[in-house]
Amino acid sequence: DAKTTQPNSMESNEEEPVHLPCNHSTISGTDYIHWYRQLPSQGPEYVIHGLTSNVNNRMASLAIAEDRKSSTLILHRATLRDAAVYYCILRDGVGGYQKVTFGTGTKLQVIP
Amino acid sequence: KAGVTQTPRYLIKTRGQQVTLSCSPISGHRSVSWYQQTPGQGLQFLFEYFSETQRNKGNFPGRFSGRQFSNSRSEMNVSTLELGDSALYLCASRFEGLSYEQYFGPGTRLTVT
Numbered sequence: 001d002a003k004t005t006q007p008n009s010m011e012s013n014e015e016e017p018v019h020l021p022c023n024h025s026t027i028s029g030t031d032y033i034h035w036y037r038q039l040p041s042q043g044p045e046y047v048i049h050g051l052t053s054n055v056n057n058r059m060a061s062l063a064i065a066e067d068r069k070s071s072t073l074i075l076h077r078a079t080l081r082d083a084a085v086y087y088c089i090l091r092d093g094v095g096g097y098q099k100v101t102f103g104t105g106t107k108l109q110v111i112p
Numbered sequence: 113k114a115g116v117t118q119t120p121r122y123l124i125k126t127r128g129q130q131v132t133l134s135c136s137p138i139s140g141h142r143s144v145s146w147y148q149q150t151p152g153q154g155l156q157f158l159f160e161y162f163s164e165t166q167r168n169k170g171n172f173p174g175r176f177s178g179r180q181f182s183n184s185r186s187e188m189n190v191s192t193l194e195l196g197d198s199a200l201y202l203c204a205s206r207f208e209g210l211s212y213e214q215y216f217g218p219g220t221r222l223t224v225t
Contacts, residue, residue, distance in 0.1 A: 041218075042216075042218060046214060087155070102154050102155030
């Protein structure tokens with residue numbers, strides 16, 4: 001099963017951009033890269049996903065390496081409400097979520 | 113639109129008992145997945161239901177089971193509880209189609225003593 005590797009924790013100053021890395025060297029051609037985040041005492045929430053091209057939405061941007069073995073979630077201006085655990089996961093575009101491993105993610109601390 | 117709701121939010125059980133957790137998906141969502149979250153293992157996929165049928169299953173023992181009703185509401189059951197079953201159980205729903213994102217509920221915190 002394809003797995004992802006993320007740093008355990010990162011810090012960012014408020015109002016500054018944050019780049020959260022994720023390595024997925026065993027990604028397959030049909031795997032989508034998804035990012036979720038989990039705020040304290042809440043369930044995870046969807047952030048963004050992509051397959052090959054970079055993606056943007058109102059929450060963040062996703063930069064995907066050309067060989068797809070790594071990706072970076074970009075928060076353009078970190079706010080205190082962005083303090084959360086960020087999960088990078090791979091989801092088979094053909095199947096369901098049965099092979100998805102969320103792991104322990106990256107805990108982002110935002111410093112005021 | 114109301115989000116995913118889970119009941120109860122907190123539960124304390126003793127070893128050997130069984131427990132049933134409930135999940136109501138977002139209106140119109142027919143896929144419901146269940147996850148177990150523990151500090152050491154992170155989020156682990158339990159199973160997914162779609163149209164009252166279990167579509168996918170994670171690597172959990174048979175003590176963990178679930179079902180889905182015709183209105184897409186889902187329940188999961190854990191029999192013969194063990195101390196290691198203490199966890200946050202999360203339910204997620206999604207709309208079948210081009211969109212793959214899941215919407216999670218707040219979870220049920222189960223403590224087994």
